[in-house]
Amino acid sequence: MSAPILCDRDLEFMLFELFDSESLTRRSRYAEHSRETFLASIATAKTVAERYFLPIRQKMDLHQPTFDGKKVAMIPEIKVALDATLAAGLGSTTADFELGGMQLPPIVASVAGAYLSATGSTAMGYLMLTSANASLISAYGTPEQIKTWVEPMRIGRFAGTMAMTEPSAGSGLADLTSSAVKADDGTYRITGNKIYISGGDHDLSENIVHLVLARIKGAPKGTKGISLFIVPKFLLDEDGSIGERNDVALAGLFHKMGGRGHTSCALNFGEQGGAVGYLVGEEHRGLSYMFHMMNEARIMVGTGAATTALTGYQYSLHYAKERPQGRLPSCKDPLSAPVNIIEHADVRRMLLAQKAYSEGAMALCLLGSQLVDDSHTAETDAARARAKTLLDILIPVIKSWPSEYGPKSNDLAIQVLGGAGYTNDHPVEMFYRDNRLNPIHEGTTGIQSLDLLARKVPMNNMMGYQLLLEEFQSGIDAAHSRAELADLAEQLSEAVGILKTTTNSLLAAMMTENIDMALSNSVKYLELFGNVVIAWLWLKQGIVATDALAKKPHESDENFYRGKLQAARYFYSFELPQIQVWSKILTDLDRSAYDMRAAWF
Template structure:
């Protein structure tokens, strides 16, 4: 079966109807762009995905990287695929022209690389993590560090990673043990072990630039004593030439249930006395700097989860339109021809749920990208500040909701294919395995929920929370101007009231109850808030779809818009009402698992 990777019409809807990315060309940074250049970038990404990534998708999944004790061995077709991305400019599409980038808005860059992510899964991580590494050094490094490390990474000669997790310190970065010792030359000797380092070793580039969190000898305990270092695999001289091997060694590879296109490494720093590292910024500010890359990575994770869900939805949709099986309950003739399975109500349920999850998730990720564009280029300072407050606030939801609901969509895609869904002749089981990792990457659901409830909601007199609610109310007001959206607009308004009542109760409990009990149900708070935010995204899509229908479009576009409104209807009827149950759990400070004792398990 020849299935589409993604729905091009849907991508154009997000860019030009929902978020009006074309308006960004009025800003000086994007003045050389137009709708045509946007479309050309998207088409470039689609062609590279079709030519290089799609043909090897199954091979990448089956033939995992290996380590013989000396070097990593990978599927050889990966390198020309990555090289094609680099040569196209899509490895760093937001970067300045002078660095080899396309200087695209973040929202357009997300769509332009969507086919690559959908077809290549974590294989694209080699370039996306390198790009994030560059962005961090550009923001916090010295001009010399930018020239020495960022320039060759932007050129595709070097690759980049982030090295945080340790065998005894995963999410608990305050407990990391990797140490740094100052030398007389002003450099540092790094000693320690890092694990789960995505792209930590490979044969795709001349060098690998690790951004390593470590504690300088004598630094304060906890996260306040953590610093950030550039630690290359190979040392580089003053001319930029790659020289001798640094004291950085690969200890082994992890082999995961999915996401096998990118190596996952255990790396030892300083086995021979200390690997040479270069301090980024000031000492003891490493966590603050690393959050620049972590927050970018969190949005990348959410986007990857959404795109993987969209890929599974598109594949199962194409399959359901072709596969014939069974007859409708109303059929009385056993000799009648089997119907296409999309004609069965339960299959349409699973397809509509996938559509609601995946398209809702991706619109949320693109909204985050639009906020990033506003932070960077909005003409008004107040608008830039407002966008930053909202983006910082929404980041836990942008990361977590797609990575939690994306695998649910992929599970439904497997179910649509029935027995065929569990075989590797079809990619939907691989999509599920690939997507399952996203709920762990860059902070679990629980970690993100604590960040949202304990930090982001009360921060700055609830500035982010208030900003978010205010923008939702603005869109509700707009929606009421469309007759077809009166009911969902009222439902979202009621959902906001549920959210506000729940938030008030939980924040009050944090002042009166033991803090561990008050935060015990934080995951349900994140899920409640996430469902309200995604309902908001669907209302925004409903506004754009209603405007499209008002233009009396041709039949295909009319069906497209009606499909959007039907997915909105599904989400509001089947998903949004769950917040009532979660509100009760949160407001009652339900303690079923909090009070469970270890001996009872």
């Protein structure tokens, strides 16, 4: 079976028809680019993905990294594939040309990365975390730190990690206890235990640059006393060459449900007296630096979730088109040949749901990447500010909607394959396992929902919320003027009305009621908000498809656009109306969860 990794046509649709990425070449940063260079970088990523990652995808899953008490071992093909990725320039697609990057717009880089992530799955995490680490030091480090640590990371000599979580401080980072003591030479000695450190140890690179959150002796308690340190696995000699081992020890590996291409480590810092660390930026401001990168990190998680959903959808679609089984209810002849299972309406429903979830999620994540870009490179200050404001309110949805609906989508892929999907003869059960981490890391769905309702919606006099409502309205107006979409426009208009009523009701409750109670169903608000956002994005896709169909495209394009419209219709019939149930729970200030007591369980 050779299912496509991703649907090329769909990703081109998103890039060039839905988001008009070609227009980005008019911005000075992208002046040397063209539609052709965008497509070439995507084609390169696809080639590397197919040549290096796809053949080892299952092997990575079956052979998770092991730890013999001294070293981490993993299958050697991972290094070969990562090196090939770096050699193709795909380790730093958005970085400046002068730093060896491709200087691609983030939205194009996201599409290129999707091919790698769909096949390399979680092994790509080594490169993604390295890139995030390098960006953080670039933003807040000294020129010397950038030269020492970022440059080797940008060319793949060093790898990077983010060391935040501790055994007693996961979602509640305020409680972290790792400590730092200033030494006479101005460096620090770091002590503490960190867990779930992705890529925390390996032999894939010459060195590993840990970015560690720790509390300087005497610092205030809580979130305001946390500083950020560069703590390398190996110290460097004066000339930058690899020196002696720093006091960072691998305590063990976690064995995860999925994501087995990527180590998850417990690291002990300072067991021999203190690991040497270098302060990044100012003391006590570490958490704010880390959170400054949070938007990109959360888009990365959402995009990974969407991508795994997309590839599972393509796989199960391909299977459904080829697997004969059973007959239609209308079939009067039990001796007739079985039909391919895509002929069964319920299989089409499961495929349509996957299409609606995964393509809706990907559209949202690409919008997020574009907003990051706009917030830096849009032509006017006003346009940049507007993009940043929209981005901020959308981030909890970009993180959580794909993370919640990605696994749901992969779950349906398993169901389409039936018994075969439950075995590792096919990758769909692995996709589910890989995707299941996404509602957890980088802020759980519960945390995203509090961020949205208690922070992002009220923020700046509700400016982000208002801007988003304007966006919804312009989508509704555009759809209303197209007869085929008038009913969907009407439905979205009603949905936005429900969102407004619910929001107003909750904001009032947050001021007049017990705040814990008023926020107790925040996840349902996030779900409601998310479904409206995705419905709006499906309407926008429907508008593009409708206009394209009016131009009588050739048959394969006509089929493609009809599929887009049908997925939009599916979403509006099956998914969007659920907001009515959630709105009632929210506006009623339903107390089922809030009133429940620990002793009653």
